[in-house]
Amino acid sequence: MKQSVLFTKAKREAPKDEEAINAQLLIRAGFIDKLMAGVYTFLPLGLRVLKKIEDIIREEMEAIGGQEILMPTLQPKNNWAQTGRWETYDSLFKFTSFYSKNEYVLGPTHEEIVSPLMKNFIFSYKDLPLYVFQIQNKFRDEKRAKSGLLRGREFLMKDLYSFHRDENELDKYYEKVKAAYFRIFKRVGLGKLTVLTFASGGTFSKYSHEFQTLSPVGEDKIYLCEKCQVAINQEIMHAKSAPPPTASAMQTRPYEYISSCPKCGNKNLKKERAIEVGNIFKLKTKYSSPFNLKYRDEKGEEKEVIMGCYGIGLTRLMGTIVEVYHDDKGIIWPKSVAPYQVHLINLGKFDKTKKFADKIYHSLSAYGRSTVGRQKNNIEILYDDRQEVSAGEKLIEADLIGIPYRLIVSEKTGKRIEIKKRNEKKMKLVREKELVKLLNH
Numbered sequence: 191m192k193q194s195v196l197f198t199k200a201k202r203e204a205p206k207d208e209e210a211i212n213a214q215l216l217i218r219a220g221f222i223d224k225l226m227a228g229v230y231t232f233l234p235l236g237l238r239v240l241k242k243i244e245d246i247i248r249e250e251m252e253a254i255g256g257q258e259i260l261m262p263t264l265q266p267k268n269n270w271a272q273t274g275r276w277e278t279y280d281s282l283f284k285f286t287s288f289y290s291k292n293e294y295v296l297g298p299t300h301e302e303i304v305s306p307l308m309k310n311f312i313f314s315y316k317d318l319p320l321y322v323f324q325i326q327n328k329f330r331d332e333k334r335a336k337s338g339l340l341r342g343r344e345f346l347m348k349d350l351y352s353f354h355r356d357e358n359e360l361d362k363y364y365e366k367v368k369a370a371y372f373r374i375f376k377r378v379g380l381g382k383l384t385v386l387t388f389a390s391g392g393t394f395s396k397y398s399h400e401f402q403t404l405s406p407v408g409e410d411k412i413y414l415c416e417k418c419q420v421a422i423n424q425e426i427m428h429a430k431s432a433p434p435p436t437a438s439a440m441q442t443r444p445y446e447y448i449s450s451c452p453k454c455g456n457k458n459l460k461k462e463r464a465i466e467v468g469n470i471f472k473l474k475t476k477y478s479s480p481f482n483l484k485y486r487d488e489k490g491e492e493k494e495v496i497m498g499c500y501g502i503g504l505t506r507l508m509g510t511i512v513e514v515y516h517d518d519k520g521i522i523w524p525k526s527v528a529p530y531q532v533h534l535i536n537l538g539k540f541d542k543t544k545k546f547a548d549k550i551y552h553s554l555s556a557y558g559r560s561t562v563g564r565q566k567n568n569i570e571i572l573y574d575d576r577q578e579v580s581a582g583e584k585l586i587e588a589d590l591i592g593i594p595y596r597l598i599v600s601e602k603t604g605k606r607i608e609i610k611k612r613n614e615k616k617m618k619l620v621r622e623k624e625l626v627k628l629l630n631h
């Protein structure tokens with residue numbers, strides 16, 4: 191992609207109405223644009239990042255048998271009344287049709303849609319287990335949408351739902367999803383910072399599990415066992431340093447409070463701030479029951495379907511990556527989710543240098559599209575070919591955008607190319623032939 195064609199331009203100033211680093215950097219660098227609090231447009235660079243995250247998640251969901259669907263965002267009140275959540279779900283966007291006076295919901299999650307949907311497809315034990323997922327915009331009327339992509343009122347989520355014959359089958363699949371989630375967080379570059387966290391299980395399970403990425407800007411407080419890399423969310427923590435659960439909380443939230451590492455019993459836990467990037471739940475019959483979602487077992491007996499649900503916020507994940515990977519100059523994208531892997535910059539003034547830069551752009555692009563066996567080389571290049579922009583400005587913008595490899599061609603570098611990683615100071619002058627090998631590292 192030639193930067194002379196890219197319609198977005200980096201901004202010098204941070205937006206005045208954004209407190210969060212992720213939003214400031216992403217807006218300045220031209221990845222997103224703010225429409226209103228918690229609602230953003232994804233611009234070409236931002237959409238590329240989001241699609242990379244999406245591809246990784248889709249691959250891992252399909253690897254554990256997930257079949258992709260797309261459910262409606264516009265939903266009738268009735269489905270929500272049936273589970274009682276029309277009244278109790280506190281961030282529900284509700285509205286009334288001007289013409290029919292019917293009431294609707296903009297979907298914040300899809301248990302109310304997927305459970306009745308599956309009544310059309312699940313009849314016997316032979317139809318189970320079954321796993322469906324979608325990647326879709328969700329709507330939540332969040333009170334405080336001040337954290338940029340971390341807390342949107344419209345945001346992209348992957349939600350997977352599983353349907354089982356019994357709890358044993360659910361338990362096994364739940365562990366598979368857990369492993370897939372760890373693979374996802376590792377692949378997007380957050381593996382080492384993301385810990386499995388015991389959280390409230392709601393009314394049907396003892397616990398749910400959150401995937402929490404350690405970050406000082408996180409809204410969640412967790413207690414981490416450094417030995418096991420497992421944490422407890424403060425909301426279910428029963429300890430001196432956390433507010434003790436009140437009697438009424440114990441009554442309305444029947445899940446268990448814990449005070450030590452659930453794996454090793456360690457009581458010496460470290461209080462950390464973290465961002466909840468994923469959450470997995472054993473729903474059991476919480477939603478199959480109100481929708482009467484049943485199947486016939488081998489003996490012909492009717493039984494309730496057992497369910498699980500598993501969410502990851504893609505846009506929140508993107509914001510989290512920026513919170514974790516940036517410096518005072520800008521974003522530092524991990525290679526797997528970077529909008530492009532290579533930022534080629536022509537700093538030359540003369541035609542000869544421009545021609546050399548053009549040649550590198552074309553040969554690297556051709557290489558990037560070519561395949562070795564069945565594997566695509568997948569090197570994508572952003573080429574700063576702009577003539578009217580100063581060298582200084584180009585370099586500032588490159589650091590702000592944060593592409594992993596920077597290549598510079600100029601009168602000074604001559605027939606060679608300067609290569610530098612965004613997260614390193616060290617630069618190297620190389621010949622064109624050597625480039626490909628270096629970029630593959």
Ligand code: ATP
Nearest residue numbers: 332340341342345347466467468469501502503506
């Ligand atoms: P939170 O406690 O942060 O409000 P939640 O527990 O209500 O989140 P879930 O219903 O578990 O969220 O949603 C699944 C995933 O969707 C979360 O783990 C998170 O990654 C993402 N998510 C939830 N709410 C938002 C939001 N407002 N903006 C962006 N992502 C979100």
Ligand code: MG
Nearest residue numbers: 400466468469
């Ligand atoms: Mg959650």
